[in-house]
Amino acid sequence: MTIRFLIVIALALNLQAQAHRPTTPRLDPALQALLHSAEEALNRKNFPTAITALKSAVERQPDLVPAWFNLGYAYSGLHQDDEAVKAYQKALELKPDLFEARLNLGILLVETNKPEAAGDQLAKAVELKPEHARARLYYGRALSLTSRPNAAEKQFQQTLALDPKLAIADFDLGQLYLKQKRFEDALAAFKKTAELDAALPQAELGMALASEGLNRPADAVPPLEKYLTAQPLDLETRFHLARTYLQLGKNEEALQNLDTVFRARPDLPGLAAALGDVNALLKKLPESEKFYRQAVRATPNEADLHRALGQTLLDEQKFVEAEAEFRQSLKLDPRNREAAKGLASSLYLEKRYGEAIPILEALLKAPGPPAGLYFVLATCYDDLRIRPKALEAYERFLELSHDQSPDQEWQARQRAKLLRRELRK
Numbered sequence: 001m002t003i004r005f006l007i008v009i010a011l012a013l014n015l016q017a018q019a020h021r022p023t024t025p026r027l028d029p030a031l032q033a034l035l036h037s038a039e040e041a042l043n044r045k046n047f048p049t050a051i052t053a054l055k056s057a058v059e060r061q062p063d064l065v066p067a068w069f070n071l072g073y074a075y076s077g078l079h080q081d082d083e084a085v086k087a088y089q090k091a092l093e094l095k096p097d098l099f100e101a102r103l104n105l106g107i108l109l110v111e112t113n114k115p116e117a118a119g120d121q122l123a124k125a126v127e128l129k130p131e132h133a134r135a136r137l138y139y140g141r142a143l144s145l146t147s148r149p150n151a152a153e154k155q156f157q158q159t160l161a162l163d164p165k166l167a168i169a170d171f172d173l174g175q176l177y178l179k180q181k182r183f184e185d186a187l188a189a190f191k192k193t194a195e196l197d198a199a200l201p202q203a204e205l206g207m208a209l210a211s212e213g214l215n216r217p218a219d220a221v222p223p224l225e226k227y228l229t230a231q232p233l234d235l236e237t238r239f240h241l242a243r244t245y246l247q248l249g250k251n252e253e254a255l256q257n258l259d260t261v262f263r264a265r266p267d268l269p270g271l272a273a274a275l276g277d278v279n280a281l282l283k284k285l286p287e288s289e290k291f292y293r294q295a296v297r298a299t300p301n302e303a304d305l306h307r308a309l310g311q312t313l314l315d316e317q318k319f320v321e322a323e324a325e326f327r328q329s330l331k332l333d334p335r336n337r338e339a340a341k342g343l344a345s346s347l348y349l350e351k352r353y354g355e356a357i358p359i360l361e362a363l364l365k366a367p368g369p370p371a372g373l374y375f376v377l378a379t380c381y382d383d384l385r386i387r388p389k390a391l392e393a394y395e396r397f398l399e400l401s402h403d404q405s406p407d408q409e410w411q412a413r414q415r416a417k418l419l420r421r422e423l424r425k
Contacts, residue, residue, distance in 0.1 A: 031060055038070055047077040065095045072104065081112050099128040099135075107138050115145035126155075133162035137169050144176050152176055167197035174206045183213035201230035205237065217244050235261050239268060246274070251281045272298065273305060280312050288312045303333035310342050314349070322346045337363065344376070353380040371400035375408050382415060391419040 027035070034057040041050035051074045057067040072087035088105040091098055102125035109118035122139035129135060140155030153176055159169040174189030190206035197203070204227035211219040224241045228234065239261050245254035255278045261271055276292035279285070292309035299305060310325030323346040329339035340359055347356035360377040363369060378393030394416040401409050 027061070027064075031057055031064075034060075035067060035070075038067075038074075042070060042074060042077075045077060047074045050074040051078075063094055065091050065098065068094065069098065069101050069104075072101070072108075076104070076108060081108060084108055097128060099125055099132075102128060103132075103135050103138070106135075106142065110138055110141050110145070113145075115142045118142040119146060131162060133159045133166060133169070136162065137166070137172065140169075140176075141172060144172070144179075149176055149180055165196055167193045167200055167203075170196065171200065171203060171206065174203075174210070178206065178209055178213070181213060183210045186210040187214070201227045204230075212244075217247050220244055221248070233264075235265050235268060239271060239274070242278075243274065246278060246281075251278055254278045255282065267298075269298075273308070276308060276312070280308070280315070285312055285316045289316065301332060303329045303336050303339065306332065307336060307339040307342060310339065310346070314342060314346055317349075319346050319350045323350070337366065341373075348376055348380060351383070353383050356380050357384075371397055371404065372408070374400065375405070375412060378412065378415070382419075387419050387423055391416055391423065394419070 034053045038050045038053035038057065041047070041053065051071065054067050054071040054074060058064055058071065061067070068087050068091035072084045072091065075081070075084035075087055085105065085108060088101050088108070091101045092105070095101070102121050106118045106122035106125055109115070109121060119139065119142040122135060122142050125135045126132070126139050136155045136159040140152045140159065143149075143152035143155060153173065156169050156173040156176065159166060160173075163169070170189050170193040174186045174193060177183070177186035177189060187207060187210035190203045190210060193200060193203035194207070204223040207223040208220040208227065211217070211223070221241070221244060224237065224244065228238055228241065231237070238257050242254045242257035242261070245251070245257065255275075258271065258275050258278060261268060262275060265271070272291045272295035276288050276295055279288035279291060289309065289312050292305065292312055296302075296305050296309055306325045306329035310322045310329060313319075313322035313325060323343060326339050326343035326346060329336050330343065333339070340363055344356045344359040344363065347353075347359070357377065357380050360373055360380065364373055364377065374393045374397035378390050378397060381387075381390035381393060394412045397412050398409060398416070401412075403409070
């Protein structure tokens with residue numbers, strides 16, 4: 001499995017609360033009381049009460065910029081995003097150079113997946129306050145989301161120039177590099193993120209992904225394990241760690257992690273097949289069969305699952321059942337060579353040599369066939385007493401094997417000697 005490559009490591013960093021609300025001008029006492037009530041409610045995060053007071057305020061005085069701004073802030077607190085956008089836009093109609101409204105509106109538009117509109121607002125925010133690091137951070141995010149990686153990289157780098165200890169900027173830079181497959185740069189950015197903020201476990205996940213991009217799966221394991229220590233409920237990443245262990249041949253560790261995932265979420269796509277794989281590698285054949293059958297029930301039209309189940313059944317010496325699975329695999333994917341090999345093996349082990357021979361002959365026509373296929377073909381012809389074909393296949397096997405299979409080579413030499421004598425008679 002390739003882990004949702006490239007993963008978007010989602011981090012919610014809502015910075016709206018850090019923007020200062022604009023100064024309120026002198027007003028009549030009744031209006032001032034409404035704004036004071038709203039301010040107290042906002043400080044308590046009592047957004048419904050704040051909204052009620054602020055709506056009354058803008059009804060009394062529609063051009064009251066601080067009320068519109070605070071109304072946007074309050075709607076944001078309740079995740080009423082459309083209303084928040086309208087309120088911020090109204091504040092900006094009245095005061096276009098209000099930096100806080102530009103910033104908050106831009107952040108809101110990024111977080112609601114409207115990056116083009118967000119970019120417009122954040123560009124203006126950066127123009128108003130070029131030394132504001134977090135405005136540049138979100139502007140970089142908007143640019144990245146609109147497929148402008150070079151411009152985004154520039155904003156993230158300028159963010160770090162303004163605030164070198166802002167770990168999230170290094171993190172965003174790492175994500176950008178991952179998307180561009182600049183894995184060395186991504187690894188460096190994520191390492192710096194982790195150094196700056198040890199409480200950000202997603203940086204470990206980023207390091208793992210960068211290591212995998214560099215074809216260093218062994219280097220990906222420690223950060224994956226560290227990430228999962230902090231985020232034990234991330235089952236998809238644990239599943240990915242298990243597959244990494246499989247890739248490294250650490251089958252017991254893979255099984256341990258797969259079992260953990262299975263206990264929590266047995267229906268996770270691909271999980272049953274992975275459990276079938278690892279149990280087959282560990283020669284736990286009944287367990288392998290059980291999980292492969294579960295996987296086949298879930299996705300009956302996946303040819304390679306039928307092939308894998310067939311191989312486990314073959315190893316269990318359930319030849320008839322194995323044959324059926326190999327045939328189904330080939331029905332779904334006629335070019336599946338491993339399924340064809342499995343079918344030939346099952347027919348051979350059932351002593352149905354005449355049916356196995358055409359499949360073996362077809363497999364041997366492909367470039368670079370394994371030497372062992374010639375040995376199996378030779379024994380099929382030999383058992384059917386088709387001596388010339390048997391001798392030809394034995395000799396071809398001996399030409400290709402080169403001490404790879406000593407026992408079979410000895411047997412092939414003995415049979416070839418005998419067949420030559422018989423054919424000379």
